[in-house]
Amino acid sequence: MNAAAIHADRVRKVYPGERALTALDGISLDIRPGEFVSILGPSGCGKSTFLRCVAGLEPVTEGTLSVDGRVVAGPPDHLGMVFQRDALLEWRTIERNILLPIEFAGKPTQAYRAAMAQLLKLTGLSDFGDRYPRELSGGMRQxxxxxxxxxxxPGLLLMDEPFGALDALTRDQMNVELQRIWLETRNTVMFVTHGISEAVFLADRVVVFSPRPGRIADIIEVDLPRPRRLAVRETAQFGAYTGRIRDLFHEMGLINEEPVQAIEEAA
Known part of the structure; x- marks a missing residue:
């Protein structure tokens, strides 16, 4: 059996200061190589902090965190990251933006031209490599x-709410696109999101975080065949997964569905 791509054992993260803030407490999780895992939870629950710890951008305070069997002490090798904002450089063409990590690594960009062409084709951007970011829509930029x-x-792809700034229709399309890309590449993916349906649609497992300090409230195995079409969200099985998560959020006091009439009477 392959070792875990990401291994967290009782990870704790505390931001020091006069009023120390505990962001994560007792996170234990193994993510398998090639697995797509969604990290879901309310704002401020520590899910993005956990992603930054895995990326080597934040040190853990306690516990063990390793990637591919190596303790994280800085950005791991073979790591790719996507953030909510695309952070494209406006003065560089799309091709030159894509090749930026290669330049930073001091590698010859010419050796990556074929790989770049394949990625542009895979994402439907073959005709836009010589364009500038301002000429592309939000979905195309992402x-x-x-x-x-x-x-x-990269063997590991970390995604921090990459579609959060997109409109609902574009976000749906990007969910489909990301699934298609992942089925081609089979990277290990950790995907941070606020969206319950998005988390279930994309993931092999959904890891639900509690409010701060972030703890793992539940881990849900998503047994839905791939490739998944958006219509799967209308099925009873999909509804059972999202309903389970909503019930969990309700138990944590994150969802209040008290009828309006009852609220008015209480007032």
Whole structure:
């Protein structure tokens, strides 16, 4: 059996200061190689902090955190990251934006031209490589950001609410696109999101975080065949998964569905 791609054992993260803030407390989780895992939870629950710890951008306070069997002490090798904002450089063409990590690594960009062309084709951007970011829609810019993250064939892809700034229709399309890309590349993916339906649609497992300090409230195995179409969200099985998560959020006091009439009477 392969070792875990990501291994967390009782990870705790505390931001020091006069009023120390505990962001994560007792996170234990194994993510398998090639697995797509969604990290879901309310704002401020520590899910993005956990992602930054895995990326080596934040040190853990206690516990053990390793990637591919190596303790994280800085950004791991073969890592790609995608953030909510695409962070494309406006003065560089899409091709030159995609090749930026190669330049930073001091590698010859010419050797990656074929890989870049394949990624542009995979994401439907073949005709836009010589365009500038301002000429692309939000969804196209985010696809370019995904290409940039994948150009050096990372084994691990970390995504921090990458579609949060997109409109609902574009976000749905990007969910389908990301699934298709992942089925081609089979990277290990950790995907942070606020969206319950998005988390279930994309993931092999959904890890639900509690409010701060972030703890794992539940881990849900998503047994839905792939590739998944958006219509799967209308099925009873999909509804059972999302309903389970909503019930959990309700128990944690994150969802209040008290009828309006009852609220008015109480007032």
């Amino acid at each position: 696809r370019a950001a995904i290409c940039r993250a994948l150009i050096d064939q």
